Amino acid sequence: MLFVYRLLTRILYPFVYVYLKWRQKKGKEHTSRLKERFGYATASKTKGHVVWIHAASVGEVMSVLSLSEQILFTYPDISLLITTGTLTGSQIVTARLTDKRVIHQFVPVDVVCCVQRFLTHWKPKIAIFVESELWPNLIILTKKSGAKTILLNAKLSHRSFQKWQKCTSFARRILSTFDAIYPQSLGVLVRMHSLGITDALYLGHLKFAADPLTIDSDITEKFQTKRPSFAAISTYHEEEAILFQALRDLKAQFPNMLLLLAPRHPSRVSAIIAQASAHQLSCVLRTSNSPILPHHDIFILDSIGELALILEMTDLAFLGGTLVPVGGHNPIEPVLKGCALMVGPSRENIEEICEKLLPCLETVYTKEDVVHCVSAWMIHAEYKKNKLHHVKVLMHENGSVMNRVMENLHPHFKEALI
Numbered sequence: 001m002l003f004v005y006r007l008l009t010r011i012l013y014p015f016v017y018v019y020l021k022w023r024q025k026k027g028k029e030h031t032s033r034l035k036e037r038f039g040y041a042t043a044s045k046t047k048g049h050v051v052w053i054h055a056a057s058v059g060e061v062m063s064v065l066s067l068s069e070q071i072l073f074t075y076p077d078i079s080l081l082i083t084t085g086t087l088t089g090s091q092i093v094t095a096r097l098t099d100k101r102v103i104h105q106f107v108p109v110d111v112v113c114c115v116q117r118f119l120t121h122w123k124p125k126i127a128i129f130v131e132s133e134l135w136p137n138l139i140i141l142t143k144k145s146g147a148k149t150i151l152l153n154a155k156l157s158h159r160s161f162q163k164w165q166k167c168t169s170f171a172r173r174i175l176s177t178f179d180a181i182y183p184q185s186l187g188v189l190v191r192m193h194s195l196g197i198t199d200a201l202y203l204g205h206l207k208f209a210a211d212p213l214t215i216d217s218d219i220t221e222k223f224q225t226k227r228p229s230f231a232a233i234s235t236y237h238e239e240e241a242i243l244f245q246a247l248r249d250l251k252a253q254f255p256n257m258l259l260l261l262a263p264r265h266p267s268r269v270s271a272i273i274a275q276a277s278a279h280q281l282s283c284v285l286r287t288s289n290s291p292i293l294p295h296h297d298i299f300i301l302d303s304i305g306e307l308a309l310i311l312e313m314t315d316l317a318f319l320g321g322t323l324v325p326v327g328g329h330n331p332i333e334p335v336l337k338g339c340a341l342m343v344g345p346s347r348e349n350i351e352e353i354c355e356k357l358l359p360c361l362e363t364v365y366t367k368e369d370v371v372h373c374v375s376a377w378m379i380h381a382e383y384k385k386n387k388l389h390h391v392k393v394l395m396h397e398n399g400s401v402m403n404r405v406m407e408n409l410h411p412h413f414k415e416a417l418i
């Protein structure tokens with residue numbers, strides 16, 4: 001199976017450049033760093049052994065920020081290489097991890113020559129792959145290079161598990177390459193065991209170990225408002241249509257109601273404003289630096305890395321990607337900021353987290369459900385108090401995840417960094 005995979009990637013290699021150039025034109029690849037995707041380094045190695053963390057996109061990057069800081073503090077003589085596959089992920093790494101020992105590169109495409117070129121330059125001693133980025137060539141060749149390989153916060157949904165069951169030996173070949181696997185839930189642990197990986201160890205969900213999102217207090221003060229509000233994060237076009245209709249209905253009962261909107265893709269802001277206008281709703285953009293005025297109905301967070309801004313302005317948030325067939329996005333960030341959640345039925349990516357978060361959330365299917373939930377939040381103090389109590393309990397119960405992660409990583413670091 002591995003031979004077939006490598007043959008296919010070699011055959012398709014000439015088309016990879018065309019595909020990446022197309023992504024570059026769409027603004028999805030860096031204009032001057034495309035060569036990194038082919039394994040060519042655009043940064044120099046700093047002193048010390050290289051510890052490599054691969055975090056594919058925004059969610060994974062956010063989950064490893066605190067871990068990265070812990071590693072840099074515990075092992076002061078290492079260089080920390082972080083790879084991502086998206087521009088947004090790279091922007092967050094650059095903005096949040098300012099230590100001079102941190103190097104960012106884009107991950108190479110999963111073609112043998114590109115991966116080998118990358119590994120030859122960086123020579124990582126330890127490679128930590130986060131969540132579900134299981135590229136066969138990248139993982140197997142990294143292990144062959146002599147690096148310790150760790151799969152952290154391993155993610156394996158029911159759908160992915162069913163696919164892996166059709167090629168169990170190939171799945172076992174890839175997963176058995178890792179020196180250690182730490183699943184993000186007990187459900188993933190069980191599925192790993194079913195694939196023959198019996199030495200995986202559950203430590204807790206890494207995203208619970210993240211520090212709550214922060215933002216400069218000067219920015220918060222500039223946009224602060226006492227108006228009743230609720231947030232909607234990582235939203236899509238179809239969800240925004242439902243939310244805008246709900247907002248119109250809510251304003252009949254709460255005329256000053258404000259929607260704090262963080263779209264999944266801020267580049268869509270023009271279309272969002274047009275859609276809001278069609279519902280006779282007025283918007284103000286974060287990047288305009290204008291204060292929220294009484295006639296504004298929606299505050300749009302069209303900047304990167306500032307989600308804390310709107311989560312500090314409310315204590316109720318709708319989780320995007322759950323009213324469309326996407327499977328949901330990270331619900332832990334708003335919970336760590338003390339918010340209860342409204343979540344739609346599409347939860348494939350976050351099903352087990354939502355089970356843990358059940359006392360902190362309400363399920364919504366329609367515009368009417370959103371209206372009912374927000375209204376209850378504004379009117380019934382006991383209902384709100386109960387939900388927020390469960391949020392605090394959950395945060396306390398999961399507060400030691402980082403300690404467990406670092407304790408289990410230490411033996412691998414000690415052996416690799418000799």
